[in-house]
Amino acid sequence: GQQVMQIPQYQHVQEGEDFTTYCNSSTTLSNIQWYKQRPGGHPVFLIQLVKSGEVKKQKRLTFQFGEAKKNSSLHITATQTTDVGTYFCAPSGSARQLTFGSGTQLTVLP
Amino acid sequence: DAGVIQSPRHEVTEMGQEVTLRCKPISGHNSLFWYRQTMMRGLELLIYFNNNVPIDDSGMPEDRFSAKMPNASFSTLKIQPSEPRDSAVYFCASSLTRTGTNEKLFFGSGTQLSVL
Numbered sequence: 001g002q003q004v005m006q007i008p009q010y011q012h013v014q015e016g017e018d019f020t021t022y023c024n025s026s027t028t029l030s031n032i033q034w035y036k037q038r039p040g041g042h043p044v045f046l047i048q049l050v051k052s053g054e055v056k057k058q059k060r061l062t063f064q065f066g067e068a069k070k071n072s073s074l075h076i077t078a079t080q081t082t083d084v085g086t087y088f089c090a091p092s093g094s095a096r097q098l099t100f101g102s103g104t105q106l107t108v109l110p
Numbered sequence: 111d112a113g114v115i116q117s118p119r120h121e122v123t124e125m126g127q128e129v130t131l132r133c134k135p136i137s138g139h140n141s142l143f144w145y146r147q148t149m150m151r152g153l154e155l156l157i158y159f160n161n162n163v164p165i166d167d168s169g170m171p172e173d174r175f176s177a178k179m180p181n182a183s184f185s186t187l188k189i190q191p192s193e194p195r196d197s198a199v200y201f202c203a204s205s206l207t208r209t210g211t212n213e214k215l216f217f218g219s220g221t222q223l224s225v226l
Contacts, residue, residue, distance in 0.1 A: 033214060035215075041219075042201060042217040042218065042219055043153070043215070043217050044217070088153065098155065098215060100152065100155075101152075102152045
Protein backbone atom coordinates (compact mmCIF):
# COMPACT_ATOMS: atom_id res chain seq x y z
CA GLY A 1 0.00 0.00 0.00
CA GLN A 2 0.90 3.63 -0.30
CA GLN A 3 2.61 5.12 2.74
CA VAL A 4 1.57 8.45 4.18
CA MET A 5 2.72 10.54 7.10
CA GLN A 6 0.03 12.03 9.27
CA ILE A 7 0.72 14.97 11.60
CA PRO A 8 0.41 15.81 14.36
CA GLN A 9 0.23 12.54 16.23
CA TYR A 10 -1.58 14.15 19.15
CA GLN A 11 -3.45 17.43 19.54
CA HIS A 12 -5.04 18.92 22.61
CA VAL A 13 -7.34 21.89 22.07
CA GLN A 14 -9.68 23.93 24.20
CA GLU A 15 -13.31 23.56 23.24
CA GLY A 16 -14.10 26.21 20.64
CA GLU A 17 -10.61 26.27 19.14
CA ASP A 18 -9.90 25.08 15.63
CA PHE A 19 -8.04 21.88 14.75
CA THR A 20 -6.21 20.70 11.66
CA THR A 21 -4.60 17.38 10.79
CA TYR A 22 -2.42 16.80 7.75
CA CYS A 23 -1.74 13.77 5.60
CA ASN A 24 1.35 13.83 3.37
CA SER A 25 2.57 11.42 0.73
CA SER A 26 5.77 11.29 -1.30
CA THR A 27 3.83 9.86 -4.24
CA THR A 28 0.73 10.97 -6.10
CA LEU A 29 -2.44 9.50 -4.68
CA SER A 30 -5.42 8.28 -6.66
CA ASN A 31 -7.83 9.35 -3.97
CA ILE A 32 -7.96 9.65 -0.23
CA GLN A 33 -10.48 8.80 2.45
CA TRP A 34 -10.85 10.12 5.98
CA TYR A 35 -12.15 8.17 8.96
CA LYS A 36 -12.91 8.99 12.59
CA GLN A 37 -12.51 6.54 15.45
CA ARG A 38 -14.03 7.40 18.80
CA PRO A 39 -12.26 6.06 21.92
CA GLY A 40 -13.12 2.37 22.25
CA GLY A 41 -14.91 2.38 18.91
CA HIS A 42 -14.24 1.45 15.33
CA PRO A 43 -13.26 3.65 12.38
CA VAL A 44 -16.17 5.36 10.68
CA PHE A 45 -15.98 6.75 7.16
CA LEU A 46 -16.18 10.53 6.88
CA ILE A 47 -15.43 11.41 3.26
CA GLN A 48 -13.56 10.55 0.07
CA LEU A 49 -11.63 13.06 -2.04
CA VAL A 50 -10.85 12.25 -5.64
CA LYS A 51 -10.09 15.39 -7.62
CA SER A 52 -7.00 17.57 -7.51
CA GLY A 53 -7.62 20.65 -5.35
CA GLU A 54 -10.95 19.31 -4.15
CA VAL A 55 -12.54 20.91 -1.09
CA LYS A 56 -15.50 19.38 0.69
CA LYS A 57 -17.36 20.54 3.76
CA GLN A 58 -19.42 18.70 6.33
CA LYS A 59 -20.80 21.20 8.81
CA ARG A 60 -17.74 22.28 10.84
CA LEU A 61 -15.38 19.90 9.02
CA THR A 62 -13.48 20.98 5.88
CA PHE A 63 -11.52 18.46 3.83
CA GLN A 64 -8.95 19.40 1.20
CA PHE A 65 -7.01 17.45 -1.40
CA GLY A 66 -3.83 19.12 -2.62
CA GLU A 67 -3.35 20.28 -6.18
CA ALA A 68 -0.62 17.70 -6.72
CA LYS A 69 -2.70 15.01 -4.96
CA LYS A 70 0.15 14.37 -2.55
CA ASN A 71 -1.38 15.81 0.55
CA SER A 72 -4.69 16.28 2.26
CA SER A 73 -6.02 18.02 5.34
CA LEU A 74 -8.96 17.94 7.68
CA HIS A 75 -9.89 21.15 9.48
CA ILE A 76 -12.45 21.37 12.27
CA THR A 77 -13.81 24.80 13.14
CA ALA A 78 -14.81 25.55 16.72
CA THR A 79 -14.20 22.09 18.15
CA GLN A 80 -16.72 20.45 20.44
CA THR A 81 -16.28 17.62 22.92
CA THR A 82 -18.06 15.35 20.46
CA ASP A 83 -15.12 15.78 18.07
CA VAL A 84 -12.86 13.77 20.39
CA GLY A 85 -11.29 10.76 18.69
CA THR A 86 -8.60 9.70 16.29
CA TYR A 87 -8.74 10.90 12.70
CA PHE A 88 -7.18 8.71 10.04
CA CYS A 89 -6.43 9.35 6.42
CA ALA A 90 -6.45 6.35 4.12
CA PRO A 91 -5.02 6.71 0.64
CA SER A 92 -6.18 4.09 -1.80
CA GLY A 93 -4.01 2.91 -4.63
CA SER A 94 -4.46 0.95 -7.79
CA ALA A 95 -4.51 -2.31 -5.86
CA ARG A 96 -7.84 -1.23 -4.43
CA GLN A 97 -6.76 -1.74 -0.89
CA LEU A 98 -6.75 0.82 1.85
CA THR A 99 -3.80 1.44 4.14
CA PHE A 100 -4.27 3.84 6.99
CA GLY A 101 -2.09 6.67 8.22
CA SER A 102 -0.94 6.65 11.83
CA GLY A 103 -3.79 8.92 12.84
CA THR A 104 -4.12 12.14 14.83
CA GLN A 105 -5.58 11.74 18.28
CA LEU A 106 -7.68 14.78 19.17
CA THR A 107 -8.52 15.70 22.74
CA VAL A 108 -10.95 18.53 23.35
CA LEU A 109 -10.80 20.14 26.79
CA PRO A 110 -14.11 21.53 28.03
CA ASP B 111 -28.95 -3.35 7.88
CA ALA B 112 -27.05 -4.93 10.78
CA GLY B 113 -23.66 -3.76 9.58
CA VAL B 114 -20.50 -5.81 9.76
CA ILE B 115 -20.76 -8.36 12.54
CA GLN B 116 -17.71 -9.68 14.34
CA SER B 117 -17.44 -12.31 17.01
CA PRO B 118 -16.36 -12.68 19.67
CA ARG B 119 -16.13 -9.11 21.01
CA HIS B 120 -13.49 -10.14 23.51
CA GLU B 121 -11.20 -13.15 23.60
CA VAL B 122 -8.75 -14.04 26.33
CA THR B 123 -6.59 -17.06 25.72
CA GLU B 124 -3.31 -18.58 26.75
CA MET B 125 -0.18 -18.64 24.68
CA GLY B 126 -0.12 -21.59 22.32
CA GLN B 127 -3.86 -21.87 21.95
CA GLU B 128 -5.70 -21.55 18.65
CA VAL B 129 -7.83 -18.46 18.17
CA THR B 130 -10.55 -18.04 15.55
CA LEU B 131 -12.10 -14.67 14.83
CA ARG B 132 -15.27 -14.45 12.76
CA CYS B 133 -16.78 -11.85 10.49
CA LYS B 134 -20.05 -11.45 8.62
CA PRO B 135 -19.80 -8.64 6.06
CA ILE B 136 -22.65 -6.44 4.95
CA SER B 137 -24.90 -8.27 2.51
CA GLY B 138 -24.06 -7.36 -1.07
CA HIS B 139 -20.54 -6.17 -0.35
CA ASN B 140 -17.90 -7.88 -2.45
CA SER B 141 -14.71 -6.87 -0.62
CA LEU B 142 -13.62 -7.86 2.86
CA PHE B 143 -10.64 -6.64 4.84
CA TRP B 144 -8.99 -7.79 8.06
CA TYR B 145 -7.10 -5.16 10.04
CA ARG B 146 -5.14 -5.30 13.28
CA GLN B 147 -4.81 -2.27 15.56
CA THR B 148 -2.20 -1.75 18.27
CA MET B 149 -0.78 1.33 19.94
CA MET B 150 2.65 0.68 18.51
CA ARG B 151 1.78 -0.19 14.92
CA GLY B 152 -1.53 1.57 14.41
CA LEU B 153 -4.08 0.14 11.99
CA GLU B 154 -2.47 -2.52 9.81
CA LEU B 155 -4.07 -4.23 6.83
CA LEU B 156 -3.61 -7.98 7.17
CA ILE B 157 -5.48 -9.39 4.19
CA TYR B 158 -7.99 -8.33 1.57
CA PHE B 159 -10.57 -10.49 -0.23
CA ASN B 160 -12.49 -9.59 -3.35
CA ASN B 161 -15.38 -11.83 -4.39
CA ASN B 162 -14.24 -14.35 -1.74
CA VAL B 163 -10.75 -14.61 -3.27
CA PRO B 164 -7.69 -13.46 -1.29
CA ILE B 165 -6.15 -10.65 -3.33
CA ASP B 166 -3.34 -9.50 -1.07
CA ASP B 167 -2.14 -11.24 2.09
CA SER B 168 1.21 -9.48 2.29
CA GLY B 169 0.21 -7.95 5.60
CA MET B 170 -0.27 -11.30 7.32
CA PRO B 171 2.47 -11.40 9.96
CA GLU B 172 3.59 -14.99 9.57
CA ASP B 173 2.47 -18.54 8.95
CA ARG B 174 0.68 -18.66 12.27
CA PHE B 175 -1.99 -16.45 10.73
CA SER B 176 -4.48 -17.69 8.16
CA ALA B 177 -7.72 -16.29 6.76
CA LYS B 178 -10.52 -17.84 4.79
CA MET B 179 -13.66 -16.67 3.09
CA PRO B 180 -15.67 -19.77 2.16
CA ASN B 181 -18.62 -17.71 0.95
CA ALA B 182 -19.75 -14.14 0.50
CA SER B 183 -21.25 -13.90 3.96
CA PHE B 184 -18.54 -15.29 6.19
CA SER B 185 -14.84 -14.98 6.87
CA THR B 186 -12.47 -16.24 9.55
CA LEU B 187 -9.07 -15.18 10.78
CA LYS B 188 -7.21 -17.90 12.61
CA ILE B 189 -4.07 -17.67 14.73
CA GLN B 190 -2.38 -20.96 15.59
CA PRO B 191 -0.49 -21.02 17.87
CA SER B 192 -1.23 -17.66 19.47
CA GLU B 193 1.48 -15.58 21.15
CA PRO B 194 1.30 -12.62 23.58
CA ARG B 195 2.47 -10.24 20.83
CA ASP B 196 -0.70 -11.07 18.91
CA SER B 197 -2.71 -9.16 21.51
CA ALA B 198 -4.55 -6.39 19.66
CA VAL B 199 -7.94 -5.32 18.38
CA TYR B 200 -8.80 -7.10 15.15
CA PHE B 201 -11.22 -5.36 12.84
CA CYS B 202 -13.09 -6.73 9.89
CA ALA B 203 -14.39 -4.31 7.27
CA SER B 204 -16.38 -4.69 4.09
CA SER B 205 -17.10 -2.55 1.06
CA LEU B 206 -18.71 -2.61 -2.34
CA THR B 207 -15.83 -2.29 -4.75
CA ARG B 208 -16.58 -1.31 -8.30
CA THR B 209 -14.12 -1.36 -11.16
CA GLY B 210 -11.67 1.51 -10.85
CA THR B 211 -13.05 2.91 -7.61
CA ASN B 212 -12.48 2.43 -3.91
CA GLU B 213 -15.65 2.58 -1.96
CA LYS B 214 -15.86 3.41 1.71
CA LEU B 215 -15.16 0.78 4.31
CA PHE B 216 -17.70 -0.27 6.89
CA PHE B 217 -16.02 -1.60 10.01
CA GLY B 218 -17.24 -4.11 12.53
CA SER B 219 -16.95 -3.42 16.25
CA GLY B 220 -13.75 -5.44 16.44
CA THR B 221 -12.46 -8.31 18.53
CA GLN B 222 -10.24 -7.43 21.49
CA LEU B 223 -7.75 -10.29 21.73
CA SER B 224 -5.58 -10.83 24.78
CA VAL B 225 -3.03 -13.63 24.72
CA LEU B 226 -1.59 -14.35 28.15
